[in-house]
Amino acid sequence: MSFSPQSAFALLGPEFADAVDPADFPAPQLRWWNQRWAEEIGLDHLSAADRQRHFAAFAPLDGYPHVPLAMRYHGHQFRHYNPQIGDGRGFLFAQMRDSAGRLLDFGTKGSGQTPWSRSGDGRLTLKGAVREILAAEMLEALGVYTSKAFCVYETGDQLHRHDEPSPARGAVLTRLQHSHVRFGTFQRHAHEQAPDRLTSLIDHVADMYYPELAGQSGVDKTTAFLEAVTGASARLVAQWMAAGFVHGVLNTDNLNVTGESFDYGPWRFLPTYKPGFTAAYFDETGLYAYARQPEAVFWALQQLAAALLSVGEQDALVDVLNTFPDRYTAAMTNAWCCRLGVVEQSGSEAMVRAFITFLNASQLPFEAAIFDHFCADNSRISAAPRAYSGPEYEAFADLFASHRADRPERLSHAYFDRPDPVHMAIDVMEAAWAPIHESDDWSALHDLFAEVAQARAGYDLGRNRTGFLPEDTA
Template structure:
């Protein structure tokens, strides 16, 4: 596989993005390189010097002719509309094709100021970059459709932040994902009453990501687009819930048209099942708490639908939105069956509800309970060092026992010889980061990366060998 550059978003022109220059970094040092994904996209043979040139200096990759682009968008931030935002500390670095011919993006975080930085310095701390790696790696292992942390360079900068001990070490992250076109990208052009640009953007998204709707025109195309994004977003919300993940900032500029999880700031994973658990210290009302994430995604879809009104038909768009609850319920059942390693059947929705009720009542460790029950009655339940009893458990177990294991050969993986699963609660993340902060010792963090990789191999939830789209949506 050779690197296959592709111009798509750049050709939309200056109404959609601003060409920018990356910041200069005094002492770039490679701290993370995703070998698995570098090989997949044709960049596995880069030398150390080439990695630094392209992913710290951001010199154009071979065959890609465009400068970095700071993408333009608006968004609702905690449900308040903000027309002053856009890529403030990142840019679209390059686009290219994967081995299946799908369009992918390299996007950055911490690459310097742009026209949309406002009062920010456009930089990222090293701890922030490490948190991005851990979130993306863990979510991929748990079967969530997520962006990938492609590489991280420590920059040699010293940054000042109010929420980290300062001065903090600087870093720049390159993220790999299918699309950086956000709900807020459509919102911007609707806000500016630019119907022509809305049509151009819709045509681009259809051609790039959903070719099945490309031949459609007018209001029917808008309806089909919203229908597709609604399905993808319902799937994403369900996958977050089954992973016990709390994104933290589900603003409309942090949800994209491919239904892909990305941009990991104040994320958390549940230690135990707590519906009101929040990730961001500034989420004082719990707007984006764990159990409110489906609601937040649905609300964001409604804002996307509003932005399509200039080129759509209201009743048709509303009809699409009304499908979200049913689609989300179906995706929840599917996501939980995959996490529990059992074959979905008509009683699966009831089984999932019973399992959630048990998790809530027992307050057993969230990830451990899933780990112990993986692959149904062939799993390690009997040998697990946890107490599985009580009325809620009995109700779940009766339904669960009727489910056939899915690919039980996975239980032979070394991962299932562990007494406990790898998990990514805040104490685990902080314990791995502390030696890096205190003495630049990466041993614990690298061990954690290896454990996550073992979990990814054990659960083997990425049916699509390219690791992006679940099998059922290919």
């Protein structure tokens, strides 16, 4: 695979982004390189010097003609509209095609100040970068359509933060994902009463990510665009729920048009099933708690629809929004069947609901209960160290027994010889970070990365979803 650069977003024009210069970092040191994805986009050949030149100094990649662009957008932040935001500590570095011909973005985090930084320094802490890697790697292993942490350099900067011990070590992250076009991108141009820009954005998204919209125009294309994004968003939040993942900050600038999970700040994974579990210490009302994530995404879709009113037809847009509950229910059933390793069938929705009821009643470890039941009657339940009993469990077990295992040969993977699955509860992440903070010892983190990679190989969930994996070429 050769690197195949392609400009797309930059061609929309200067109203959509601002050219920026990256920060000058004093002592870059490579801390993470995603070789799997480097191979997928043709950058696996880069020397150490070239990696640093492109992903710490952000020299242009060969054949890519544009300077870094800080993207313009607005957004509802905890449901308060903010017209003062945009890429404040990151930029769109480059775009390219992968081996399946899909357009991908390189976006940064911690790369310096932009016109949208406001009072921020535009930087990222090393701990924040490590958290981004862990979230993306774990979510990919659990079958969630997620951005990838492509590369992280420690920068040599000392940063001051109120929520981390200071001074904190600095870092710059480059993430790889399909699109950085956010719901808030449309909100900005609607706020500025620029329907021509909204039309250009819809055309761009359709051409780059939803080719099935080709041939449509006008209000029909706007409706079809919202329908596509609604379906993708329902799938995403269903996958989060089945992974026990709490994003933490589901503002409209953190949701994008491809329905892809990204921007991992105060995330958490459930230790046990807790509907009110929150990730962000500043989410005092539980607005983005685990069980409220579907509601949050639906609310964000309503704001996107409102932004489209000048180029769409209101009744048609409302009709699309009204499909979200059924789309989410269907996506939720599919996501849980994938996680449990069973073939979806009639009665799967009732089985999923019974499993969730059992998880809530038992308070068994969330990930362990899934791990033990993976691949139905071929599973490792009989060898599990946990006791499965009680009326809630029996109700689930009766429904589960009627389901056929999906690719039960996966259970022969060494991952399923473990007594417990890898999980990413906060104590696990903190235990991997502590030796880095205390003595610059990275061994525990690398051991955790290896465990997550084993989980990814064992579950092998890429074939069960539409997503962002090399084998997903359909």
